[in-house]
Amino acid sequence: MALAVLDCAHFTAGECRSCTWLGQPYDDQLAAKLAATRSLVDAPGLEWLPPVASPMAGFRNKAKMVVGGTAAEPTLGILGPDGAGVDLRDCALHEPAIVAALPVLAELVRRADLTPYDVGSGAPVSQRGELKHLLVTASPEGELMVRLVVRSTAVEARVRKHLGWLRDALPAVRVVTLNVQPEHRAVLEGEREIVLTEADTLPMRLGGISLHLRPRSFFQTNTTVAAALYAEAVAWSAELAPTRVVDLYCGVGGFALHLAAPGRRVSGIEISADAIASAERSRDEAGLPGEVDFAVGDATAPEHAGLLAGADLVVVNPPRRGLGHELAGRLEESGADHVLYSSCNPATLARDLADLASYRPVRGRLLDMFPQTPHAEVLVLLERVPGQRSE
Structure with missing residues (x-):
């Protein structure tokens, strides 16, 4: 039986070529994305869960x-x-x-x-x-x-x-x-x-959770897969039972608010004041003001290094450029047992993992946020190598 392929008259006519993988069977797209990601992000003992598929059409919000x-x-x-x-x-x-x-x-x-x-x-x-x-x-x-x-x-x-x-x-x-x-x-x-x-x-x-988007707020472009991404983060975090979570690129609060739980303190930081205003409104509506706090600031700036103090789980969802050497170095120096890394660029994810030598990736999952293109979101759980905890 033929695999599903999305037909588009604009692509066929050569009017729009934004969907560079249009015409490639969707199952083949998923397999190719996973293979490309695994070629960049690999380590002994790293478990790759099955990819999370998206609807082929009607998914862009x-x-x-x-x-x-x-x-x-x-x-x-x-x-x-x-x-x-x-x-x-x-x-x-x-x-x-x-x-x-x-x-x-x-x-x-x-x-x-x-x-x-x-x-x-x-x-x-x-x-x-x-x-x-x-x-x-x-x-x-x-x-x-x-x-x-x-x-x-x-x-x-x-x-x-x-x-x-x-x-x-x-x-x-x-x-x-x-x-x-x-x-x-x-x-x-x-x-x-x-x-x-x-x-x-x-x-x-x-x-x-209701996440309030202001006009200039960033939000994942695929709502169905975004929901799956947050649900995956919740499930993985539940196994770790952290008491102190820090979200370094919190945006409108997607990860931070979904990870809130009784007995757990969650802090988020984001450079956009509009995004933080949205996150605080969503937090207050969810009845979580005593469990979640947000701050406006650049997660990569040295003056915010103290935010990591006492964290046992750090969540990072950086832009395509990744964390960079300095922020990766501060994570290395932190005492956090685990890092949950959500990436839209496996190449910079692989570079950052090389910098995070005190951690090893133990679980990964590809979530297909962008069907018909070679791009995807990847969620990876890192754990600190025994004996590598900073004092």
Whole structure:
């Protein structure tokens, strides 16, 4: 029997090649990802659990759509080599709530006369138009956060004028914002966010915890696999029974809040103040203020080294660049018995494991956060080698 392959007219026509592994049977994708990861991350006694598969389609909880065309006939998708918009409203990767929302948002562009920004293909750049991107995030309940990335605030009044229409046409909308990105460069969003709705967060309910996403908060792009990732961390941690947990890249609190338990103290640190505000709100709603604390700060900065004092489990979920030599060195010097490392880049994970010589990987699992591409999330449990504990 043939293995499942996702069909995409845009890929077949050569309009979009973002899904570099599209056309490769999904079982083969999983096998290839696991083989590539194991070739980089291997050690005596390391147990690899079976990969966690994802739905092949309808799994992306966030759409990042370049707006092209004209205000009267906008395209939502990507720009082709000639700078013309390629409409991907029917992209099979997006969750159904997003696919249903995109035609309504295209109508908002028309009604509010939001001229797409002209990136220009030569010099001098025209820099005409206002609307650059539409960013849409869907919660597990189908609620939506819609962000319009614009060049300036010139269109704010027009967008506000049509908010009532948008709510009627798209009742799932919870949060609407304008993100101001005035620079002519390849940057998805700017620093300034103008919230146009009463609600300013999108609750992502996973495993009994509601994680509040603010507009510029990071969240895993695949909700189903994110839930599995947190559940795996909870199960592995339960076996260890730690009393002091430190999450060094806590984001909106996903790992920290899921790992909270009676008799256990959990601390998280994250460089984004918005993310920490979200984490604290989620913590308070979950009734965990006495068990979990959060702080704004750079986990890699030496002044936060004291946060590791007394920790018996450290959770790290760094960006693709990994931990780096200095932070790995501080983990080496800590007294933590175990490290739970969640990585989106096996190459930097392997480099960091080489730096963490006092630890050995004992368990690993690949979680397929990004089907149709060579990327995946990997969760690895490290334990300190006997006799290597710092004094």
